[in-house]
Amino acid sequence: MIEKxxxxxxxxxxxxxxxxVIISTGVFSYLNQLTTGLTLTGxxxxxxxxxxxxxxxxxxxxxxxxxxxxxxxxxHNYKAFGKIVIxxxxxxxxxxxxxxxxxxxxxxxPDRILNVMLYPTPNSMLFxxxxxxxxxxxxxxxxxxxxxxxxRKGVPPPKWVKPVIYLSIPWAFSIHTVTAFLYAxxxxxxxxxxxxxxxxxxxxxxxxxxxxLILVSTILxxxxxxxxxxxxxxxxxxIMTYAAILNFFLLGMEFFTAFYSNxxxxxxxxxxxxxxxxxxxxxxxxxxxxxxxxxxxxLVLLIPKLRTSMRWLIAACIxxxxxxxxxxxxxxxxxxxxxxxxxxxxxxxxxxxxxxxTIGVWSVGILILTILLKIAVTVxxxxxxxx
Amino acid sequence: xxxxxxxxxxKTGLGVLAGIGAASxxxxxxxxxxxxxxxxxxxxxxxxxxxxVIDTRKCRDGCNRCIDACHEVHNxxxxxxxxxxxxxxxxxxxxxxxxxxxxxxxxxxxKEGLYHALCNHCDKPPCxxxxxxxxxxxxxxxxxxxxxxxRCIGCRFCMAACPYGSRSFNWRDPRPxxxxxxxxxPTRERGxxxxxxxxxxxxxxxxxxxxxxxxxxxxxxxxxxxDPNSEVRELLENNHTLQRRSELxxxxxxxxxx
Numbered sequence: 168m169i170e171k172x173x174x175x176x177x178x179x180x181x182x183x184x185x186x187x188v189i190i191s192t193g194v195f196s197y198l199n200q201l202t203t204g205l206t207l208t209g210x211x212x213x214x215x216x217x218x219x220x221x222x223x224x225x226x227x228x229x230x231x232x233x234x235x236x237x238x239x240x241x242x243h244n245y246k247a248f249g250k251i252v253i254x255x256x257x258x259x260x261x262x263x264x265x266x267x268x269x270x271x272x273x274x275x276x277p278d279r280i281l282n283v284m285l286y287p288t289p290n291s292m293l294f295x296x297x298x299x300x301x302x303x304x305x306x307x308x309x310x311x312x313x314x315x316x317x318x319r320k321g322v323p324p325p326k327w328v329k330p331v332i333y334l335s336i337p338w339a340f341s342i343h344t345v346t347a348f349l350y351a352x353x354x355x356x357x358x359x360x361x362x363x364x365x366x367x368x369x370x371x372x373x374x375x376x377x378x379x380l381i382l383v384s385t386i387l388x389x390x391x392x393x394x395x396x397x398x399x400x401x402x403x404x405x406i407m408t409y410a411a412i413l414n415f416f417l418l419g420m421e422f423f424t425a426f427y428s429n430x431x432x433x434x435x436x437x438x439x440x441x442x443x444x445x446x447x448x449x450x451x452x453x454x455x456x457x458x459x460x461x462x463x464x465x466l467v468l469l470i471p472k473l474r475t476s477m478r479w480l481i482a483a484c485i486x487x488x489x490x491x492x493x494x495x496x497x498x499x500x501x502x503x504x505x506x507x508x509x510x511x512x513x514x515x516x517x518x519x520x521x522x523x524x525t526i527g528v529w530s531v532g533i534l535i536l537t538i539l540l541k542i543a544v545t546v547x548x549x550x551x552x553x554x
Numbered sequence: 555x556x557x558x559x560x561x562x563x564x565k566t567g568l569g570v571l572a573g574i575g576a577a578s579x580x581x582x583x584x585x586x587x588x589x590x591x592x593x594x595x596x597x598x599x600x601x602x603x604x605x606x607v608i609d610t611r612k613c614r615d616g617c618n619r620c621i622d623a624c625h626e627v628h629n630x631x632x633x634x635x636x637x638x639x640x641x642x643x644x645x646x647x648x649x650x651x652x653x654x655x656x657x658x659x660x661x662x663x664x665k666e667g668l669y670h671a672l673c674n675h676c677d678k679p680p681c682x683x684x685x686x687x688x689x690x691x692x693x694x695x696x697x698x699x700x701x702x703x704x705r706c707i708g709c710r711f712c713m714a715a716c717p718y719g720s721r722s723f724n725w726r727d728p729r730p731x732x733x734x735x736x737x738x739x740p741t742r743e744r745g746x747x748x749x750x751x752x753x754x755x756x757x758x759x760x761x762x763x764x765x766x767x768x769x770x771x772x773x774x775x776x777x778x779x780x781d782p783n784s785e786v787r788e789l790l791e792n793n794h795t796l797q798r799r800s801e802l803x804x805x806x807x808x809x810x811x812x
Contacts, residue, residue: 203726204724204725204726204727204744204745205708205723205725205726205745206637206638206725206726208725210725211636211637211638211639211725212636212639212640212641212713212719212721212722212723213636213719215710215713215714215723216710216714270709273709273710274707274708274709274710274745275706275707275708275709275710275723275724275744275745275746275747276706276707276708276743276745276746277707279687279705279706279707279708280707282686282687282689282705282707283686283687283707285687286687286688286705288685288686288687288688290683291683291684291685291686291687291711292684292711293684293686293709293711294686297686349711350714352683353680353684353714353715353717354680354715354717354802354803354804355680355716355717355718355799355802356714356717431654432653432654503714504714507719508653508716508717508718508719508799509646509650509651509653509671509718509719510649510650510653511650513636
């Protein structure tokens, strides 16, 4: 089946070459980081996680969101998702690989990464996160690939794959819950020390994930002539709307608890992010931009006339993705570290090497997604020709 | 809902309740009646538990000999500025070392004074809980929270977990920034975390920690918290002391007399 990825037009190959060029700058920057150290990032002893871990957190959500098409299709037999379910699964595969790459990029001694498995430590949430992420990757590769190969041969998928797919459903929730537990269980990091962190992660994931899925489907329709179907897109936009509203609702809960209780520690993180603390507010414009764009997109989605217009829908999808990416991929991580446990304001700005690695990892993910979708679309289109 | 289902749910519910009831009788840990003091206030006295009492009244302004001694003994590099900074023990203002303690109407002395910050060698260390490889661990025999520099993968989860900012990471090769290498203690490699080790290497030779030995004012007192006759216990007995952020339940082994 893999051979289908090698047949494409000039635009397809141009795109692949472009991605490879960007990846190679990322690889070069990574080698740079490997030989010099993580000093080539903007991180410090106070802000000890940065853009890598932030991307990781955002992408775990994208990976988990595949369940929003898998669940209706396989559990409720919702036929309209028949064509989009494979896109969701392959998006999850690409996103999970990016997550793993971001972890590798972040750690100081990648040569020792197997220590996590050689000395399994169940009391560490990172051990569980590594376990569930690798498991999720395997589940999605196996279920996506098996169902697709069966389709290519024109036979029903083997029976054993059903339990694998069913297992992937709770597993999707687990990856983002455990990822939230990385943060939510740490004493002294008030922004993270909240019981709604995992629910909020899931809500933002189920908004941003379907938004990306709609955008990918639109691109596929334009470039490959593969139509996932109007009904599928409509349903996804409804899911996205509910999830985005839930996300903002939960964010509102955070504000209420922090500011009504008036406990300084609880307020500091949000104050730093949204209003500035002790005159310092590096991220204030970004956070408000995220808030306004996010709420604006929700408004667009709430109006059925706009939601069903493709142009408005695409704008809203981009808005939701950008908003959640800033909130989860920038604010959440930095706001957990600043103010520091010693109540100091320490700045963080990713440097160029770090950004090139980040773009490189994204390009790896997009390349994997391109190849997987090329295969999926070719198989699905053959179907259409036959019938 | 049909009758069978209702009956099933009722029976399952009863079964679960009965199970919990039985378990609470048989397994003492699961008993509902057990009343335990908050772990932050419990004292366990088994084995040695190294601890420190810092008598801040005796610490002289402008004296950093304890800090210099520690960093020299342990080959702690000195990168100028905060970007790649590594520190095991340092001094900071009251509001930074004791956030959450009362900051209103502070005396001039308290407001302007500097206070030691170092690893608290917590009895319930969050960093140990977070570490995915047991590269940081609490030594059962003396309570020291130690590091295995050869196992650490540099994920920095411990740094996120520590509520005292006591941990540093080797963002670059530390060796060029070490003024004079002490061959008696290993230097670290790039990419691993490090912190105060309560001078476990000196304790093994019967010596006191370097910072304690260096302080001629007697501001730093070291000893076994589990030994009722130790000097630290005597100080704790006769003075009102503070632990940093005791509300977090980490049970620090470093106490402050203000």
